[in-house]
Amino acid sequence: MNVVGKAAFGARSSARRILGHVLRERAAPSRRLLGTDAVVATAAAAPVVAAAAASLKSARPAVGETKTPPARRELLPIKMPMTTNGVKAFFVDTPAGVSDVVGRLSAVTRDDCLYVDLEGVDLSRYGTVSLLIIYCPTARQIFVLDVFMLQAAAFDTQGPDDSGLSIRGILESKEYCKAFFDVRNDSDALFHHYGVGLRNVEDLQLMENATRPDGQRNIINGLAKSMGWRGILSKAERAQWDRCKTAGKAMFNPATGGSFDVFNARPLDPAILSYCVGDVYYLPRLRKRHWGSLSQAWRLKVQKATQARVLESQQKDFDPHSIDKIRSPWEDPLDWVPLNEYKAPVGSHAYRAPTQKRHKL
Template sequence: MPEAAPAPIQPHEHTFCDTKASVDAALSIIRQYTTLAFDCEGRDLGETGGRLSLISLRTISDDVSSCFSAGHTFLFDTIALKRKYLLGVYAILESSAIKKVVFDGRKDFSSLYHDRGVELRNVIDLQIADIKSRALRGEQNKGRMKRLEVAVDVRQLKRNPHLFVGMHKLNGLKNCAKEHIAFKAASGPRFDHSMWVTRPLPAEYLHHATEDVVLIHQLYIQFLFCGWLFDGYLPSESMRYVSIWKDRRPLENEPFRNHGLLPFGIIDAAQTLGQELQRCAYCERALTKSCFPKNSQSRKCNVCRAVEFPPFWVRRKREAKA
């Protein structure tokens, strides 16, 4: 581990791969690495009716002393490229010998698994590492509850705090980067994700795809520097998290599957082994009884209960999409 904090990675150069020759050239470089930052882009990615547009891979040096230097980003056009030309990319994603560093890989996994028949393996999800780092950074229960205020009904939070025990607010990639590496997102119009299926892709979309995987790389080296990636449970927790929709793709805006709270049974699974399980009728997951209201026959876990009664701004956003 280096003695000084890593410097930010500035370059946003990328190689766009939309031909067999460009894919082969990219793979000849990527195969030299055993750690890659990984992300996908698409329209309604991972959801029913969605479509994968780009697979982004960024090289990260396997040498700990030099992994803080900039890598290179490769963007694979999954719309232009035939499946046979992407088999080498899929093999890397399925490889247990190559570590893929992601940030909230649920939609990536869902899209690849359900649409392409590709099962992502050997993943470290920095969204999970971020949540686990909070206690290591000295955040107490008061701080955890404060984060929840923007995601749940504050009245419920204050009246029934016992229903929110063990519940965590997820950080988005940009907010996480702001919190950990002082990233400042550029202001601009709302990003139109339906444009991911257009060709040629506008330059700002290629920049967005590159920036996302660069931020994942930056967060990875920051977390590595801070020692937050040496948790022995993190790999299994990450795989449990990204494959949470393996049973089926969520519907568009399905509230009990796609929300801003960490689902139960991800980071606390090791402590609940051997306990009796019951299935939540809303998120459709088998959870321990501690995830449900006590002294109640409710078939709704506490996370789904919190999602059902969100703050006003979330309700207004849902109504606008309806």
């Protein structure tokens, strides 16, 4: 054995002795019984263990060395006032985090539904995508993906297994059901910025419109008004939901001195996070309330109208800010109202009801 080999052998032997001593100390019965002593002993031994491990690493030959990949960082939940019943929300801003999300969503079955929403600056082909929010009720988890920072990595990062699945694959898959509230601008932005073609989509806005009585389907409702249906939210839930929505809108609504740029500010303001979570948290109740009350014929109508919305949003002549977007696909001539009596601010679903209805002659 040459001089270098002897030195390496000596270093390895010394390191092993130190590690063995530390392990015996940590395994002692007195340490197991006294929690405080065990913590102190472990903390005191940490530098020794680190030095021993470093010694072992430096003593190994570099040729043919096999490195173990670093452990995947666990997603940490963020505190959200909207979430209850064990639902956790996560802010995801790294490719490793996206991979973790894909792994968690891959367990969703055909009987489950994912609830999806996007936020951005002028969310459309003309603006930007800032955030992608996905709620998985079966897993009781909400994921807020930072598309502004991740860009294409938010959609194309694959999961931890070898299936090749990604967020893009989930959004474009026939196997995964995705529910949106008014899918049009979301689809427009996804398709024209990232080439994502949505499939197997449900539109809760159309469901709500379809459940109205005859003669009352002319104008579609925004999310806030749709949440006003009896039995969807309790008074306390509605009050909390309104507080989160009001605080978020105050930050991005230009009419109140805000700016849509807050969706791209980092770190993201907690009020904006709460606003995003609130947009998806109660959507399962909305779906349950309306889908269950539709006849089979109306369900087919909703499905066809939803597919038409997705296809329309991908066309060159689609106008994401058209006033005609507030028209229902099942416009009833007996409930016709001139569009100039309605206000539809860009980026808002808060439509003002007319003071008087007018009918076609």
